[in-house]
Amino acid sequence: MSSLTVYHQSSPDVPNKVLTHVEDIATTLGEVGVRFERWQASAPIQPGASQDEVIAAYRGQIDQLKAERGYATVDVISLDRKHPQKDELRAKFLDEHRHGEDEVRFFVAGRGLFTLHIDDYVYAVLCEKNDLISVPAGTRHWFDMGEFPHFVAIRLFNNPEGWVASFTGDDIASRFPRLED
Known part of the structure; x- marks a missing residue:
């Protein structure tokens, strides 16, 4: 189940609120400029589907976002516990960073934890199958795929080079809960 846990940055052990209804999550994140939606595939996707098949199943929503x-x-990223670079990839995303463009992710399968550091608050967004999140350019955040990734x-x-991060050097990510497997 998707969830949003909001903390004050000084209280990583005590959440201010925990939300599990999609509408509440979307409203709360929308108040800080983050887009959160639920999408459905226009065609069924089989396990092991190719990148082209996954993109084709969501072509309408993708084209709408591209136009907007x-x-x-x-592209499509797929990771599981057998991926030979899972530990390196997890470590790369776990430190607080920002991007010069929006970070847009739609979860076709599995889950991941996007944690956003906005002003004095930390928003931990557990994204699962059918969740779309769009983190605005410049937003400090980190991502945890878990010790045993599956997504x-x-x-x-916007950038044809793909994922380009600027790390903040702040250790805040190490003080907040990570994705439990």
């Missing part, structure tokens, strides 16, 4: 926000590049996500970019 000018995204130029779309397939569509990624949209």
Whole structure:
């Protein structure tokens, strides 16, 4: 189940609120400029589907986002516990960073924890199958795929180079809960 846990940055052990209804999550995140939606595939997706098959199943929603926000590049990332670089990839995303463009992810399968650091608050967003999150450019955040990752996500970019991060050097990510497997 998708969830949003909001903390004050000084209280990583005591959440201010925990939300599990999609509408409440979307409203709360919308108040800080983060888009959160639920999507459904226009065609069934089989396990092991190719990148082209996954993108085709969500073509209508992808085209709408590209038209609205000018995204130029779309790809699919798929990770599971057998991925040979899972530990390196997890470590890369766990430190607080920001991007010069929106970070848009749609979870086709599995789950991941996006944690956003906005002003004095930390928003931990557990994204699961059918969740779309769009983190605005410049937002400090980190991502945890868990010790035993399992997710397939569509990624949209303005930058043809794809994922380019600027790390903040702040250790805040180490003080907040991570994704429990």
